[in-house]
Amino acid sequence: MALRPAPLGAADLVRLGGYGLRSRPLRAVLSALGIAIGIAAMIAVVGISESSRAELDRQLDALGTNMLRVSPGQTMFGDDASLPDEALSMIKRIGPVTSATATGTVSDTPVYRTDRIPAGQTSGIALMATQLDLLETVGAELAGGTWLNAATAKYPAVVLGATAAKRLGDVPAVYIDGRRYPVVGVLKNVPLASELDTAVLIGWAAAESYLDFDGHATTVYTRAVEAKVEAVRSVLAATANPESPDQVDVSNPSDALFAQRAASQTFTALLLGLGAVALLVGGIGVANTMVISVLERRAEIGLRRSLGATRGQIRTQFVAESLLLSLLGGAAGVLGGFAVTLFYASTQSWPTVVPLWAIGGGLAATLLIGAVAGLYPAIRAARLAPTEALAAA
Template sequence: MSLRPAPLSASDLLRLGGYGLRARPLRAVLSALGIAIGIAAMIAVVGISASSRAELDRKLDALGTNLLRVSPGDTMFGEQAVLPDEALDMIERIGPVTAATATGMVTDTPIYRTDRIPAGETGGLALMAAQLDLLETVGAELADGVWLNGATARYPAVVLGATAAQRLGDVPAVWIDGRSYPVTGVLKSVALAPELDNAVLIGWAAAESYLDFDGHATTVYTRSIKEKVEAVRGVLGATANPESPDEVNVSNPSDALVAQRAAERTFNALLLGLGAVALLVGGIGVANTMVISVLERRAEIGLRRSLGATRGQIRTQFLAESLLLSLLGGAAGVLGGFAVTLFYAGTQSWPAVVPLWAIGGGLAATIVIGAVAGLYPAVRAARLAPTEALGAA
């Protein structure tokens, strides 16, 4: 009856792999350190670059990369067109649109500091009816006071744009169409909608109730998913005015969006290149360690072979040792790279971003490195005959 060696269980392989590392702790630590540095460098480079890109995206978003404007154009007879009353509601139903708001010009309505200002000295200010969500959509901020709310938007109250506030001075109220309108707030300069700087803003309902406002939007501001900006622009005209889409003007996407996408492509290429170099360095370190380990442990290999260990078991032992060494180094590298990213992003006041694919890719890469780097030494160890191994020891 022939005797067959028992297969090695997972726990046996773990103990064998761990024994090889424990027997030479300094070399194991140094080898794992080499992998850890390589993986940490990859994670740190990816994390810092991703954090930098997140900061760049934040700044570019502030420039309105996903902001589009819709306004009425001219009719076929050369007259000023009008957006339908339902234009804003229909635009809000577009799938990729995340926010939409509107302003409406209140024409032929001069604005004065007091009722004693001569009729011709209006200061060239524009009176606009505004939706309550205007600030969030265009990224505007208040310099003083409060914005219109559900109550004040129905009654005579206004908010001044930055330039309008400078021209009117520090006044508690303005005089419009024979009535005093209290000033509830003042806006900071709005980079994405500079036309608001020279405006006096009133609630939509109040403009319809107290002034000669027809309720038609003259500018609709939309925010959409960045990847869908061009697609949204293509349907805005027909959505805002289905009967006469040619009578609608739609702004072009910001040049910042083009710059943002170019930066993303550059960052992606950089991450792939640096990550590949880091992994290559780690893999060479593991391969070097395992080859030397096979040369130094020929006596152990010969003894195990003489006691009945098969070539497959020897090969599996060294492969498991290589994988374990790589995993230890990879785990330490992921933690190290994550810590470096958090520290550096914190010093730069950036949002800390470490993509999950980088963490998962780093751990998966260590497995591949361990398998590839340990394959040749494992095969070489398995090919040693017992007499050859014991004789060379």
Template sequence: MGRWSEMSSPTALPNSSDLVEEHRRRIPPGHRERAEDTLRSARLRLSDLIRLGGYGLRSRPLRAVLSALGIAIGIAAMISVVGISASSHADLDRKLAKLGTNMLTVSPGRTMFGKQATLPDESVAMIKRIGPVQSATATGVVGTVHAYRNDRIPVAQTGGLSVVAAKLDLLTTVGAQLDQGVWLNGATDRYPAVVLGATAAERLGYGPTVYIGGRSWVVVGVLRKVALASELDTSVIMGWPAATTYLAFDGHPTTVYTRSADSQVEAVRGVLAATANPSAPNEVDVSRPSDVLTLRRATNAAFTSLLLGLGSVALLVGGIGVANTMVISVLERRSEIGLRRSLGATKGQIRTQFVAESLLLSMIGGAAGALLGYLVTGTYATTQKWPTVVPWWILAGGVGATVLIGAIAGLYPAIRAARLAPTEALAAT
């Protein structure tokens, strides 16, 4: 009777961990080591991990969707903040570029004897060889003639208009636009055809022809006012070959317009004189950079600091949201971890499974957030008539940070849960 009482007492029953340890001791040492080696070597393949992680998400679809949505919203907010700021910056850059921040002009100065100097015919070609120079073109004043409405106008009534020869790429370099008609091309620049500046067209009466050098010239186009080269407003512009053929133009440029990389404008200015006229650089006048260039650089520096600051703050907030989502998601599944451990899963397999699931969830949420952030930026930029600009580094950084934070957030709770004994993990249900 006493023995039966002792056996039926609850304190006399061994717990499951004692039974497991007792069973382990009864296994012969050789078999025990082989069993442990086999268990340690059992590793899940990549395809198995993906399927297992996907099964974990599919088994709890609502929680998976809400978790991915939380991650996506955090990443989308980060990308939208940076993208909208970058788009606003690009619009400001575009407006400042129209003010000619990177344009310099080269013109002939005076000789040491006070006479008017000339630029070599090859000056434009030589300037184009300067590395940072993006484009260069020229005009040349045909000083021996003037333009008139017809041949009945007195010679003295020039109206303050000048006749200039121009290269075909003049419009793109100075940012000029046509008000009507067409610009000179490879055919019309060789024949008596002209394009009128805005003021010249008003004074000459928008007629179909003008009278220059004893012959009529056909008007093929009219320019709008040119903000960056106002001297063209009072000019009658013809092709370089036509001026040489019909008006005995000497071919020397009187103004060379150049566009350079913004960061190299000062450096280009320093070599323009020597490049345009190597034999007499002191006889060349070069304009100074626009004051707007300094303003543009200041705004660029301010916007860069702003983007870095906003990106860092948004990334921190998004990272905290991701970490919180993943930690709660993994901690809620401790009972599942305990069950898997009791069925023979190793600690490494437990860690790998839940880290894979965290990575999969993070990648889904991060990719969705990147797409959503880009769409929000594009929609807002379109309504404001801005160019849509989303820096590549914020897209890559957002998704990459999400995956990294998801891995860390999933690894820490998985390690803690994997260290629990199966019975302790099951008791946490």
């Protein structure tokens, strides 16, 4: 009865593969370095591109790519329309809407720095009633003082826009309809809602209590999920005023949104192209190393075959060695690519972003490279007859 060779376990394959690499350390290091450079290039390209995209998204978000404005239009007779009282609450119920707030112009109510300013010298400053969540929705920031809260929004207190504050001067209070209104805060310039720069803002409840404000919103600022901006825009008019949607004006999505999507597509194409080149270079390096290894180790192959090793075991040995070589290079490449991304992003003051799919994909790519690149040399080694291999050695 013929004896069958003992099967090779996973530990045996690792030891055999490790022996093949340790017997030629310089060549193994150089081959692994080729893989590492290829994978590091892929990870670095992905990481730098994603970091750059994150920075671009941050800048574009500051431009209001997902913000829409709703305002009353005109009636069929050319008169100014108005939004219903429930327009804001209805808009907030739209699924993709992440936040919504409103301001309402208090008409024919000038603001003065003192009670002795002539009636006509208003300096072009508007008075607006506002909801408390205005800052978060429009991305406004305070230059000083505090924002309106649940208490101050009910009583005579105001916040000045940046331009209004310059025109009024450094005053502790303003005068509206002869009443003194303390200034509790001043805004910085608001790029997404420049009309707020020349406005004096008062709480919604206070405007209704102390001034001739009818409670109707004149502008509703809406933030929506970026992917759903166009869909939200298509239903905003009918949601804000179901009875007369044609009397509602809705702004178009920002051009920056389309620029953001175009940039995302460009980055994706760049990643695919450079990643394919990196993988090709790494695969060629591993294949070259394994072919030379087979040629130099014919004596070892012949001896193992003479001692009973099967062709399958020889194939498995060289494929395992190729996989181990690729995996070592891939792990070094992932670490190197992450380091390059971290360094470059920090020099540009970008957020460092290396997606997990890129790390996992890099390691998976190294295994694929090792398997494909080592397959032909392994088959060639397995086909060597023991006598032929020993004679050639």
